[in-house]
Amino acid sequence: SAVISQKPSRDICQRGTSLTIQCQVDSQVTMMFWYRQQPGQSLTLIATANQGSEATYESGFVIDKFPISRPNLTFSTLTVSNMSPEDSSIYLCSVPEGDSYNEQFFGPGTRLTVL
Amino acid sequence: AQTVTQSQPEMSVQEAETVTLSCTYDTSESDYYLFWYKQPPSRQMILVIRQEAYKQQNATENRFSVNFQKAAKSFSLKISDSQLGDAAMYFCAYRSGGDYKLSFGAGTTVTVRA
Numbered sequence: 001s002a003v004i005s006q007k008p009s010r011d012i013c014q015r016g017t018s019l020t021i022q023c024q025v026d027s028q029v030t031m032m033f034w035y036r037q038q039p040g041q042s043l044t045l046i047a048t049a050n051q052g053s054e055a056t057y058e059s060g061f062v063i064d065k066f067p068i069s070r071p072n073l074t075f076s077t078l079t080v081s082n083m084s085p086e087d088s089s090i091y092l093c094s095v096p097e098g099d100s101y102n103e104q105f106f107g108p109g110t111r112l113t114v115l
Numbered sequence: 116a117q118t119v120t121q122s123q124p125e126m127s128v129q130e131a132e133t134v135t136l137s138c139t140y141d142t143s144e145s146d147y148y149l150f151w152y153k154q155p156p157s158r159q160m161i162l163v164i165r166q167e168a169y170k171q172q173n174a175t176e177n178r179f180s181v182n183f184q185k186a187a188k189s190f191s192l193k194i195s196d197s198q199l200g201d202a203a204m205y206f207c208a209y210r211s212g213g214d215y216k217l218s219f220g221a222g223t224t225v226t227v228r229a
Contacts, residue, residue: 031215042206042219043160058216090158096215102148102167104210104217106160 001097002027004107012113013083020079021110023093028073034066037090037109046091049076083114117142117209121220128197129228135182136192136223138207146212149183149190154222155203163205166190168212194225202227 003026013019023032032049046066047057055068069077080087094106118141128134140149151163166174166183173181178198182191194201207220 033216037158042221043217044219045216048216092160094160094217103162103165104150104215105162109158109160111158 001103001105002029002095004093004095004105006091006093006107006110008110009108010111010113012115015084015114017083018079018081019083019112020077021091021093021112023076023078023107025074025095029095029097030073031096032070032076033094033104034068034076034078035092035094035106037092039088043092046078049078080112083112085114088112088114117144117147117211117218119207119209119218119220121207121223123223124221125224125226127226127228128194130199131196133193133195134197134225136194136205136207136225138190138192138220140188140190140207140209142188142209142211144211144213148210148212149181150208150210150217151179151181151190151192152206152208152219153201153203154206155200160206164192197227199227199229201225 005024007022034046035043037043045058046061047055049068049070051070067079090109092109096104120139147168149166153161153163164176178195180193204222206222208217
């Protein structure tokens with residue numbers, strides 16, 4: 001499977017600031033996904049990062065709050081803007097792999113705490 | 116959107132024993148995939164097992180096996196010969212055949228007693 005890395009692994013931020021999370025894959029992938037996992041909760045899809053086009057956001061998530069870049073087929077960033085304590089979560093990127101992309105693998109996650 | 120339900124918030128199992136985690140899902144599609152993911156305290160999401168809806172045979176990966184009941188829309192995970200390293204949160208996930216987005220259940224925390 002592809003090796004997926006994320007930076008930073010964790011951060012503590014002040015409310016009102018922004019944080020950019022990076023996701024790097026060691027192979028070219030068509031799609032990358034960004035998920036949020038709030039404390040003690042399940043994973044919720046934020047958006048699909050498409051190379052060469054705008055990201056596709058899920059209901060409840062907007063580009064102004066979570067701008068995404070996808071400059072090439074191995075890299076994506078997710079920015080959490082104007083943060084509030086409610087944004088404290090683990091943010092994970094993932095890529096589909098395997099035959100017909102039937103499996104999906106995740107990065108190690110970024111644990112964000114907003115004070 | 117598809118709904119994935121895990122009705123057991125927590126399960127406890129004695130080391131070397133067997134535990135079964137339940138998962139039900141709601142869909143009107145015929146082409147889909149189901150997954151079980153493990154998330155240990157390290158928070159890394161690890162794919163445990165995958166089941167294609169068109170396959171009648173239940174998937175097996177070493178000590179992990181599923182009971183896929185398509186008509187009942189049920190997808191349970193059996194962990195045999197439980198080990199201390201199996202302690203983690205387990206998530207059931209659904210993916211439509213025409214898409215790659217995953218819908219996750221709420222998760223089940225598995226504790227293994229030595």
